[in-house]
Amino acid sequence: xxxxxxxxxxxxxxxxxxxxxxxxxxxxxxxxxxxxxxxxxxxxxxxxxxxxxxxxxxxxxxxxxxxxxxxxxxxxxxxxxxxxxxxxxxxxxxxxxxxxxxxxxxxxxxxxxxxxxxxxxxxxxxxxxxxxxxxxxxxxxxxxxxxxxxxxxxxxxxxxxxxxxxxxxxxxxxxxxxxxxxxxxxxxxxxxxxxxxxxxxxxxxxxxxxxxxxxxxxxxxxxxxxxxxxxxxxxxxxxxx
Numbered sequence: 631x632x633x634x635x636x637x638x639x640x641x642x643x644x645x646x647x648x649x650x651x652x653x654x655x656x657x658x659x660x661x662x663x664x665x666x667x668x669x670x671x672x673x674x675x676x677x678x679x680x681x682x683x684x685x686x687x688x689x690x691x692x693x694x695x696x697x698x699x700x701x702x703x704x705x706x707x708x709x710x711x712x713x714x715x716x717x718x719x720x721x722x723x724x725x726x727x728x729x730x731x732x733x734x735x736x737x738x739x740x741x742x743x744x745x746x747x748x749x750x751x752x753x754x755x756x757x758x759x760x761x762x763x764x765x766x767x768x769x770x771x772x773x774x775x776x777x778x779x780x781x782x783x784x785x786x787x788x789x790x791x792x793x794x795x796x797x798x799x800x801x802x803x804x805x806x807x808x809x810x811x812x813x814x815x816x817x818x819x820x821x822x823x824x825x826x827x828x829x830x831x832x833x834x835x836x837x838x839x840x841x842x843x844x845x846x847x848x849x850x851x852x853x854x855x856x857x858x859x860x861x862x863x864x865x866x867x868x869x870x871x
Contacts, residue, residue, distance in 0.1 A: 644688035668720035820847030
């Protein structure tokens with residue numbers, strides 16, 4: 631496969647400019663050709679129209695200088711259709727003007743994801759040292775008195791990070807529902823909100839605003855399915871030299 635066609639998972643806040651209007655979005659994946667973004671609130675006019683040209687800026691892991699590019703909306707996903715690989719509501723952006731240096735930075739990040747035993751895009755491991763893998767899917771957090779439509783950003787055997795607006799309060803007991811490949815019905819696990827990330831601080835490794843949840847009640851079949859996801863992620867070809 632050509633390098634330009636390789637798309638890697640990458641969850642981070644980004645900014646879109648439509649003229650003078652600024653919109654906050656959440657990146658789901660990237661390649662050197664473009665990115666896919668979702669929006670926490672499906673409000674009218676939030677998503678740019680097909681063929682619309684926007685300016686986009688975002689940071690790469692461990693870097694302070696943002697990537698800045700002009701991009702065009704090439705397609706929209708307004709139904710969370712199965713044929714779109716379960717991506718959340720959002721749109722695909724294709725770069726139309728990208729500095730050669732930024733192109734090289736993106737190319738290096740893609741190659742690092744393919745070849746490094748611990749890719750730069752990896753989220754910091756939980757305190758237990760377990761693998762936390764990027765996993766972007768629409769999800770629900772269901773509490774006793776409220777339900778939050780959210781976006782799952784990463785997952786481990788002990789918990790997950792979820793982007794949500796508004797953010798459930800720390801200590802809230804919730805049920806996390808999310809889909810995985812080859813399963814018709816969503817997986818469900820009991821959780822507790824253990825920390826909140828309202829302003830994208832450095833401790834969150836650039837994740838969009840949301841919260842960290844710790845699993846408190848995971849059925850055996852759900853635990854096994856999460857383990858399979860992580861094993862598939864770890865089995866990706868990477869150079870260990």
